[in-house]
Amino acid sequence: MFTRPFALALFFAAGLVLAGACADSDVVLEVERPPVLLGASEFELDGGTATFFGEACLQSGEVLLRAERIVFDRDSGALTAYQISGTYAGWSLRAPLLRGQGGALVLIDAVFEQGDAVLRASRVLFEDGEAMLTNINARTSRYRFYAERGLVTNGGLRVQKVRATPCKCGRALELDAERATFRFERGELLLEKSAFRVYGAALARPRRLLLELDEPLDLRFPLRLGYGAGWTFGVEGLPLPAPDESFGRWRTRLTLLVEGLGGAPVTGKTEALRFALTHVSEGRSFRFGLRPARTWDGASWRARLEPDVRLRDGPLDFRLGWSPGLQRTVASLTLTRTFAPPPLRLRPFLRIANESQTGVTAGVDGRIAVLERRAGAWRAGLRLPFLLALYPEAAPYAWGGVRGELAYADRLRVGAGYFEAYGMPRFGYEARGVRKLFTFKAGRPAWISLGFREEARYDFGAGHLSRYDRSYAVELGYAERGGSLTGSWRLGVRRLPAGQVVGVSERWLLAGKRGDSGLELAWWRGWGKDWIPGYSELRLAYAPAPPECAGGWTLAPSLGWDLWRGRVSRAGIELTLNDCCFAWKLGYNGVFVPQLPGEAAGHRVRFGVRLR
Amino acid sequence: MKRAGMLIFLLLVAARFAALSIEPYGDQVFDLATGVTTLPQGGVIHDNENDLSIDAGYVEYKEDVYVLARKARSEAKDIRFAAEKLRYDLPEQLVSLAEGVVLDTAQVKELKAQNAWIFIEAGVAVLQGGVQAADPELQAAALVSDYRTGEVLLLAPYRYHDAGLGITLAGKNPDKQLYLKFDSKTDEVSASSKVPPEIKKRLLGFVERVKARKTP
Numbered sequence: 001m002f003t004r005p006f007a008l009a010l011f012f013a014a015g016l017v018l019a020g021a022c023a024d025s026d027v028v029l030e031v032e033r034p035p036v037l038l039g040a041s042e043f044e045l046d047g048g049t050a051t052f053f054g055e056a057c058l059q060s061g062e063v064l065l066r067a068e069r070i071v072f073d074r075d076s077g078a079l080t081a082y083q084i085s086g087t088y089a090g091w092s093l094r095a096p097l098l099r100g101q102g103g104a105l106v107l108i109d110a111v112f113e114q115g116d117a118v119l120r121a122s123r124v125l126f127e128d129g130e131a132m133l134t135n136i137n138a139r140t141s142r143y144r145f146y147a148e149r150g151l152v153t154n155g156g157l158r159v160q161k162v163r164a165t166p167c168k169c170g171r172a173l174e175l176d177a178e179r180a181t182f183r184f185e186r187g188e189l190l191l192e193k194s195a196f197r198v199y200g201a202a203l204a205r206p207r208r209l210l211l212e213l214d215e216p217l218d219l220r221f222p223l224r225l226g227y228g229a230g231w232t233f234g235v236e237g238l239p240l241p242a243p244d245e246s247f248g249r250w251r252t253r254l255t256l257l258v259e260g261l262g263g264a265p266v267t268g269k270t271e272a273l274r275f276a277l278t279h280v281s282e283g284r285s286f287r288f289g290l291r292p293a294r295t296w297d298g299a300s301w302r303a304r305l306e307p308d309v310r311l312r313d314g315p316l317d318f319r320l321g322w323s324p325g326l327q328r329t330v331a332s333l334t335l336t337r338t339f340a341p342p343p344l345r346l347r348p349f350l351r352i353a354n355e356s357q358t359g360v361t362a363g364v365d366g367r368i369a370v371l372e373r374r375a376g377a378w379r380a381g382l383r384l385p386f387l388l389a390l391y392p393e394a395a396p397y398a399w400g401g402v403r404g405e406l407a408y409a410d411r412l413r414v415g416a417g418y419f420e421a422y423g424m425p426r427f428g429y430e431a432r433g434v435r436k437l438f439t440f441k442a443g444r445p446a447w448i449s450l451g452f453r454e455e456a457r458y459d460f461g462a463g464h465l466s467r468y469d470r471s472y473a474v475e476l477g478y479a480e481r482g483g484s485l486t487g488s489w490r491l492g493v494r495r496l497p498a499g500q501v502v503g504v505s506e507r508w509l510l511a512g513k514r515g516d517s518g519l520e521l522a523w524w525r526g527w528g529k530d531w532i533p534g535y536s537e538l539r540l541a542y543a544p545a546p547p548e549c550a551g552g553w554t555l556a557p558s559l560g561w562d563l564w565r566g567r568v569s570r571a572g573i574e575l576t577l578n579d580c581c582f583a584w585k586l587g588y589n590g591v592f593v594p595q596l597p598g599e600a601a602g603h604r605v606r607f608g609v610r611l612r
Numbered sequence: 613m614k615r616a617g618m619l620i621f622l623l624l625v626a627a628r629f630a631a632l633s634i635e636p637y638g639d640q641v642f643d644l645a646t647g648v649t650t651l652p653q654g655g656v657i658h659d660n661e662n663d664l665s666i667d668a669g670y671v672e673y674k675e676d677v678y679v680l681a682r683k684a685r686s687e688a689k690d691i692r693f694a695a696e697k698l699r700y701d702l703p704e705q706l707v708s709l710a711e712g713v714v715l716d717t718a719q720v721k722e723l724k725a726q727n728a729w730i731f732i733e734a735g736v737a738v739l740q741g742g743v744q745a746a747d748p749e750l751q752a753a754a755l756v757s758d759y760r761t762g763e764v765l766l767l768a769p770y771r772y773h774d775a776g777l778g779i780t781l782a783g784k785n786p787d788k789q790l791y792l793k794f795d796s797k798t799d800e801v802s803a804s805s806k807v808p809p810e811i812k813k814r815l816l817g818f819v820e821r822v823k824a825r826k827t828p
Contacts, residue, residue, distance in 0.1 A: 028784070
């Protein structure tokens with residue numbers, strides 16, 4: 001009589017030992033060439049055509065695919081599957097079509113996905129346990145890649161003849177390589193025998209280049225071109241790639257800039273050549289720069305050599321630079337270290353400097369957090385900031401006070417501070433100017449904010465207080481998702497220690513923003529010594545949202561009107577033009593009637609480009 | 613004289629079974645108590661009504677009830693079969709086969725199984741236990757064949773191998789049968805996991821019917 005265990009045993013003894021999910025299907029077809037296993041809940045053989053449908057699947061080595069329908073032609077041995085999805089070597093993949101003939105399986109127009117990475121290949125050949133991709137287009141959050149062919153491996157992709165670009169479309173900026181390895185787990189692409197091309201011209205040919213796939217590229221455009229009392233052109237921050245450096249993570253950069261070349265020699269006009277080499281590595285930065293310059297004093301050129309050297313390494317900070325105020329070289333060496341045992345934070349420092357004075361400073365800068373409380377959305381804090389500086393040649397300088405803050409979520413914030421100083425700071429490094437401050441902001445989506453601040457200014461060369469600057473501000477605003485509208489008033493008053501007013505500036509501003517575009521109308525007013533009227537100017541500026549598509553462009557105009565003289569005081573326009581890869585900017589600003597103290601009539605042309 | 617008398621007796625006996633005709637190879641022993649006739653040397657039995665012949669090395673039968681045969685080779689309309697043990701139940705016209713069962717139908721040749729049942733009138737054969745065939749090369753837990761219409765049902769687990777094409781079709785789900793339809797004219801086979809409901813009901817009905825039956 002029929003016995004089931006025996007039948008099963010016989011069945012398996014017959015050699016059908018299948019493994020994997022596909023083998024558990026209701027109906028299974030083993031094909032020897034290509035070596036695949038087909039499975040489905042339903043099967044039909046009509047004439048020479050076998051069709052699998054209903055949770056159809058296909059398994060070949062590591063490849064496990066699901067399909068809507070799999071068709072096997074008995075006579076030709078050809079295999080066709082439709083609407084494929086599945087996994088391979090850690091990737092999920094899908095394709096509208098799969099063909100199998102001879103020993104190979106071929107996916108047409110396949111899409112592989114792993115995390116943020118998406119690979120598209122016009123053809124994927126599964127053969128001998130490997131997946132060979134042809135015409136690969138890959139996209140990560142930051143890059144687009146194209147490769148002629150590649151091999152999918154566990155957690156990665158090895159490609160040949162790869163081209164990568166951060167451009168949204170087109171290939172204006174491109175990295176290509178003979179060979180490259182994607183390591184998606186580490187988010188890296190290692191390019192070998194590569195070339196960096198801009199508009200098809202190879203700028204560099206590094207042998208090995210590492211690209212971080214998900215990090216934003218630090219591609220500051222290094223070329224500079226502008227005009228304003230002479231031409232400015234050259235390179236600024238031009239990367240000098242080293243072997244095995246990540247692309248866009250260059251540690252060494254060069255600046256070589258000609259400034260103010262040509263144009264009529266007016267008093268104060270400066271012509272210079274700026275050279276600087278910077279190197280930044282973990283916790284350390286070094287810059288070596290020189291700037292030979294000459295300035296027209298009305299009768300002759302006065303030449304000088306401005307150094308620009310800085311070394312920072314852990315607690316050490318050495319600077320050798322040029323002080324425009326002192327018109328001479330200044331130097332300093334600072335040693336500092338921060339300790340933060342709560343509630344204290346201490347930063348002792350030792351410094352030797354040659355600035356407006358020369359000497360040594362030993363001191364400590366820090367704060368005590370007296371109160372840090374949170375209760376629900378309420379937050380309260382009270383801190384005691386302080387600084388103490390000791391000089392071998394002079395009396396010590398001390399500064400300290402109290403600063404408190406109270407906040408409720410983002411609806412209310414009140415802050416106040418009061419500080420006193422004793423003695424005179426000898427150098428700007430340790431000088432603390434702030435004396436009194438008060439801030440208040442309340443409301444949402446409509447808000448009001450008030451502010452007041454008083455700061456002391458020192459003349460380090462003369463060794464005394466030079467000024468007290470006070471600023472007052474009021475702002476009313478309303479913001480919602482689409483945009484905002486604000487009206488504000490700001491007043492800045494500069495007084496001598498004795499109380500005499502030496503300068504006042506005031507600004508009334510009405511600003512509207514909608515999305516990324518904005519319109520501003522401002523009224524600038526200024527007074528000189530003892531409230532003598534200085535200027536009164538209306539300024540109107542419109543900044544459109546940046547263009548989004550390739551070929552898109554925007555114009556940002558601005559205009560100033562001198563209310564006293566009744567004429568245009570300034571005008572500007574900036575053209576932004578997008579191509580596939582870059583946003584190009586060409587800007588013009590002209591000052592026809594100088595308004596602000598120190599402002600001179602003149603024209604400036606700026607040229608800039610950035611990666612979109 | 614004695615031998616001539618025996619022959620006359622035999623002819624009389626044969627004549628008494630209108631449906632079955634008996635051609636013994638040797639002796640024929642009739643047990644008056646049970647009504648069972650034994651052919652110890654075997655013989656050929658013809659069921660004229662159903663065009664069935666059984667050629668066996670040993671036969672016993674009881675008129676209108678059954679035929680029991682050992683080392684039997686048989687032929688009926690559209691089917692040939694052989695087995696070590698054969699029982700033919702006359703009222704049901706059901707042949708039960710056990711041990712060394714081999715069947716040949718128009719569609720499947722050298723079909724072997726542990727047990728088989730043939731419903732002569734319906735033209736349906738049910739095979740169970742290690743079912744396998746050489747042409748086409750297949751294995752199944754059980755097989756039901758309507759050998760006149762060419763409809764075959766393979767019960768899982770089943771396996772079908774085509775060496776020429778290098779393919780093997782298999783099914784493991786006991787609730788899913790593979791339905792094969794042989795076209796006698798074109799010699800082509802169509803197959804599907806979707807069995808037309810009326811065919812499924814009819815053919816699986818025969819499987820149900822043999823479940824309770826004893827093997828010969």
